[in-house]
Amino acid sequence: MSQQPTISIESDVVRIFDTTLRDGEQSPGATLHTHEKIEIAKQLARLNVDVIEAGFPAASPGDLEAVAAIARTVGTPDGPIIAGLARANRDDISKAWEAVRHAAKPRIHTFIATSDIHLQYKLRMTREEVVATTREMVAFAKQFCDDVEFSPEDAGRSDPRFLYEVLAAAVEAGATTLNIPDTVGYTVPEEFGALIAGIIENTPGLKPKVERGEVIISVHTHNDLGLAVANALAGVKAGARQVECTINGIGERAGNCSLEEVVMALYVRRDYFNLRTNIVTQEIYRTSDMVSRYTGIVVQPNKAIVGANAFAHEAGIHQDGMLKHKRTYEIMDAATVGVPESRLVLGKHSGRHAFRVRLEQLGFHLNKEQLNEAFRRFKELADKKKYVTDADIMALVGDQLYQPKETWQLVRVQVLAGNSNIPTATVTLRDEEGREQTATAIGTGPVDACYRAIREIVRVPNNLLEYSVQSVTEGIDAVGDVTVRIRGGEGSERVNPQTGSRSSVYIGRGVDTDIIVASAKAYVQALNKLLAAQSDAQAEVVIKAEETTA
Structure with a gap:
């Protein structure tokens, strides 16, 4: 990463804005329910993030209630800022305020697209209309909340001169944070750093406000080209003082800027950036593990900072160097991130x-x-x-x-398998009322037979998309960690209100020394998530029907 033009900024603290519960949850299959979101939010507070974007309240009544619950539970005076996302319209902004008003430090985060391709094909608005809407909606949000963040969506592909105009309107209307999103992961570090420097320098009246700390410049980067962290750091070097990121880098498509990577880059390379964060780094690994288990998204072994191999050394020359001095092949201690x-x-x-x-x-x-x-x-x-x-x-x-609501609970599994036997499984599940049901099935192998027996009991349409198993530790007695992905039938989709896309993929994970038992646990967990999504969808239909009747 080449050095970017550096703006003189008074504060040496980079705020960490965590959007795991909003942008991160938009990963296919990563649907989280309210109690899971609250537990993750509590852990993010222990991690000491500055801002938690708790969700998109206008997306559904369930999302609004989840954001409100987090605001009430985690949004204490000594806790993080609680933000809710809203499109630049009155209904979204009102619902965002309804949710975050319970926090001691609430924030409304509103956005509108600014790239020509979005204006022409998505918004069907002129540039003048976007500027007017920005000014009007930021002012509307300001009536509810002093802390208002504004984002020009797809800024990375927007005309910089138009961005200056839109951002100036947002600041005039009262925005206190200007977030610059590379929404589709299009830019490269030198380009993105220059964009941030240009915004600070050329947006009318902005530079003095930034230097006095009255307005914070934020960056929100995506990983479509594998450059999310590099772009975020380039933005920070150019004067941004807030980074929007997610735990484990989860998010739509290739994901978001990884919180643990950008935080530790600033920590390890303090000599280069001369900046710091408020993050309690010892909580990073635990937070990563919690998010991985709640979402069911496995952390790849070679993932920086939190991957299983991040502090492993197998090559002989590396092992020899490590024995002589740890810093020969490690730039940080595992304990620093809580491993x-x-x-x-x-x-x-x-x-x-x-x-x-x-x-x-x-x-x-x-x-x-x-x-x-x-x-x-x-x-x-x-x-x-x-x-x-x-x-x-x-x-x-x-x-x-880290379990979803258990509509069904695994009681016991018995399998018969071998090269001279027909694989047969007998499975017993317990429902919410404590009643047990047992089914027996044959399959192409013990796991297939087990899954057929479970489907015989649960009877909800689904297709198994992926099955994987890995050992937690070494040895023949190692604990097995199984992950499955299933696609639900009609009525189980989540709708992303930003894109209109639908997702009906659900992830389950199970752990046991017996791989068959772990496999059954993982499948039952995925089915429980599917059933919960169907229940939520039915509840929303009832709510909308009642609203229409009223």
């Missing part, structure tokens, strides 16, 4: 107190009921393995905690 350093920690003779203490050291805050269940599962695992590692514990407890 547990100890490996063999507990066994079958370990007691409840030792287990509880280790959970707290790993960042898990369990109530009495959760601790009892986790300890029971730990003892079961310890009977199967000689040693239980930190990775095992995190997978075990994560599998217990």
Whole structure:
């Protein structure tokens, strides 16, 4: 990344605006329900992000209630700013305010597209109409909330001179944050850095406000060309003081700027940027694991900062260097981002107190009921393995905690398989009212037979799109982590209000030393998400019908 023109900015703090719960949730299959969003928001508060974009309140009644719940629960005076996204119209902005007003520090984030291609084909508006709408809607949002953020959507492909005009209108109307999105991941770092520098320098009246801290320049980058983090850093170097990002870089298409990567780049290269964030870096790994398990999106092993191989060294020359001095091949300590350093920690003779203490050291805050269940599962695992590692514990407890609403719960699985047997599975599930149902099926293999038996009980149309399994640790007794993706039938789609696109892909994950059991858990979790989405869709239809009648 070449050095960009640097604007003299007084503050040395880069605000971290986390949009995992809004833009990140738009990843196919990453649907989150209110209780899951609240738990993630609580962890983001522990991570000490400056802003949580909690959702898009106008998208649905469920989204509005989820944002409101986060505002009430996490939006405390000493907590983060809680933002709600809104298109530049009165209905969206009113609903955003209805949701975020419960927070001690609320923010309305409104946007309108500015690229010619969006104006012609999506908005069907003239440039003059966009400027007028920007001025009117920012002023409207300002009536509710002092903290108003404005984004010119697709800024990366917009005419810079038109951007200056739109942004000047937003500032005149009261916007306190100007966010510059590279919505489709089109720009390259040198180009994006120059765009940010040009905005600060050329937008009428903006530069003095930026230097006094009255207006913050923000960047929102996408990873379609693999340049999201590089572009965000170029923007920061050019004067931006807020970065919009997601945990693990999840998001639509190729994803968003990765929070952990941009934060640690600023941390490790403080000598180059002379900037810092307020992030508690030791919470990064735990936050990454929580988001991965709630969304079902597995972190790739070679993912920077939080991937399984991020601090692993296999090549002999690397191992030799590491033994002589860690900094030969590591630019940061694993403990800095919360990766547990100890490996063999507990066994079958370990007691409840030792287990509880280790959970707290790993960042898990369990109530009495959760601790009892986790300890029971730990003892079961310890009977199967000689040693239980930190990775095992995190997978075990994560599998217990990060579950959707359980319409169906797996009770037991029994399989018969082998090269001389017809693969047969008997599965028992328990419904919400505690009634158990059992089904037996044959298949092409034990997992296929198991899934056919589950489908016989659940009876909801779906297709298995992907099945994958990986071990949590090494060894023949390793815990298996299974991920499945299913596509639901009609009535289970989520509609993205920005694009109008529909998604009916649901992800499930299961953990167990028995791969068949882990596979069954993963499939049941995916089905529970599908059923919850169908229930939410039906509830929204009822609400809309009642509104129409009224």
